[in-house]
Amino acid sequence: MALVRVISSDGAAFLVSQRLAKRSGKLKTEIETFRKSSDNSEAQPEIRIVTIRAEILRLVLQWLQQHQNDPVLPANQNEQDGRGDAEMGQSQWDRDFLAPMDLGIVMELILAANHLEVKGLLDITCKLVESKITGRTVDEIRTAFKLKSDFKGNEEEQTRLENRWCVEN
Amino acid sequence: MDIIERNTRKWFDRAAELLRKPKQEQTTEPPVDLDTDTPNNYNSLPPELVENILFRLDNDSLLACRLVNQQLKSAASKELERRNLLLWTSWQPLQGSWKRIESQFSPTVRVLQTLGKMIIELTLWQLKKVLIHTPNLQVFSISNFRAKQQSTPPTILQMREADGIIISPNLATLRICCDGCELYLVDYLLELCAHQLVNLSVATSSEELLLSLCRRKFEKLKKLEINSFQVSGPFCAIWKGESLTELNYLDILMIYCSSREIDIDDETYMDFIGQFSSTLAHLGLEMAPVSRGCFGYLKKKGIIFSKVRSLTLRKRESIVNWEGTQAKLDVEALFPNVSDVNFVDF
Incomplete structure (x- = not known):
């Protein structure tokens, strides 16, 4: 079985099958580039991901392994039919996978899924964030995402007033 | 350029x-993370x-x-x-009632051809978006609009404070057909563009809408058409035409109705029209007050519409005998440069 060595930003190496790695658009491109530039067809590709730390990379690879037999979603599907397709691919395993994560980890996972071009993972993580916003008050959203108001003067009050006009419809 | x-x-x-x-x-001032140990939010x-x-x-x-x-x-x-x-x-224009209103109101140019349904469901927020996204808008025509829910409308002051005044610079013609609902939308529109309007048409059954016109300054207005199906005495009494120095076309139809207990006072009505005697080139109004000798009141005050070349009188019934009537003599005295009166049925 052909393998590829994927190294995280903090130096942890993961040895995974090329078949599995190629489910990531980014890793697939890197493997193909390596093959074209390498004289030795048996050589093992080594890919360094400088923006993703080990804990997050492990989660991505774990998710890919679980979904290795799923059909690959086209990268530009969102542009064609909207982005509400996360539920379709979200299984009980996905829910259990995401359940223990705090939002900081989820945010890193979103960035990693985006960087590695893993659309299915990107969809379910964005869906999770969406669920953390929907139906929440402004203060609850701020607390959940560790955000602080940076409005000046009475800007927040003015925005609240604008919102009232918006909901006339 | x-x-x-x-x-x-x-x-x-x-x-x-x-x-x-x-x-x-x-x-200039990036958001602050409450928890700096967590790099990702x-x-x-x-x-x-x-x-x-x-x-x-x-x-x-x-x-x-x-x-x-x-x-x-x-x-x-x-x-x-x-x-x-x-x-x-x-959005698509509505069928039926919209077309009926359109035929009655006979709009000239509608730049945004799909405004029909939007007009019915217009909110202030949407109205602002229309104006922001149509910098080349020259004519804005809205009819019988409603917001879906009645809510406390914001005041003009609040609107101005919230987002400043921004309007298509070429918007010169506004046509409003309104039965009095959602007046704050009209107020907002007028607040934004009254100063730059050249043509204004208002068809309404709302005295309040007419009174809101009185609060604006129409410095560039040349053509004013008002069709009102409501008692309009207060409007005529309040509106002072000092700022309307360029008005040369006035077509005003304040429907007289004998069954109403209160109707517009003839003298108030004539005083209103008389304000524009020095600038008008066209005047249109209802035949009824003319038949009652209203023009005689203006004649006694020494008012002459010397620049008027075109006079339109709207009548409900055919005039049996116009020649030799006092009304005709009054018209000839008041409008020396009008060769033929244009009678129109309504």
Whole structure:
């Protein structure tokens, strides 16, 4: 079985099958580039991901392994039919996978899924964030995402007033 | 560069300034993380991912996001705007009642041809978006609009404070057909553009709408058409035409109704029209007060409409004998340069 060595930003190496790695658009491109530039067809590709730390990379690879037999979603599907397709691919395993994560980890996972071009993972993580916003008050959203108001003067009050006009419809 | 192009460019600069404002503030003072040990929060996501998340939210959640911080406000506003623009593209003119109103009101040019349904469901927020996204709008025609829910309307002052005044610089013609609902929308429109209007047509059954006209200054107005199906005495009594120095076309139809207990007072009506005796080139009004000798009142006051070349009188029934009547003599005295009176049925 052909393998590829994927190294995280903090130096942890993961040895995974090329078949599995190629489910990531980014890793697939890197493997193909390596093959074209390498004289030795048996050589093992080594890919360094400088923006993703080990804990997050492990989660991505774990998710890919679980979904290795799923059909690959086209990268530009969102542009064609909207982005509400996360539920379709979200299984009980996905829910259990995401359940223990705090939002900081989820945010890193979103960035990693985006960087590695893993659309299915990107969809379910964005869906999770969406669920953390929907139906929440402004203060609850701020607390959940560790955000602080940076409005000046009475800007927040003015925005609240604008919102009232918006909901006339 | 012609004046329209210059105006449009100015408009774009102003719009860009308003739209850019939140972003600029954000860059000068970035949002502060409450928990600095956690490097990744919402602010760490690139715009395309924030957009990907906001795309999934319902409108209420997007409105909540507008109140969280500058970055989310900007992104959520963009998504809300996109949704409204998408809605607009699917709107079609209504059938039936809309067409009937249109035939009665005979609009000349409608620049935004799909405004029909939007007019029915117009909100202040949508109205503002229409104006912001149509810098070349020259004619705006709205009829029988409603907001879906009755809510406390914002005051003009609140609107002005909230987003400043921004309007298509070439908008010169406004046509309003309104039965008195959602007057604050008309108020808002008039507040924005009264100073630059050249043509104004109002068809209404609302005295309040007429009175709101009195509060505006129409410095460039040349053509004014009013069709009112309501008692309009207060309007005629209040409206002072000092600012209407360029008005040369006045077509006013205040429907007289014998069954009403209160009707417009003839002298008030004539005083209103008499204000414009030195500038008018066209005058149109109902036949009834003329038949009652109203013009005689103006004649006694020494008023002459020397520039009027065209006089239209609207009548309900055919005139059996116009020649030799006192009304005809009054018309000849008041309008020395009118060769033929144009009688129109209504």
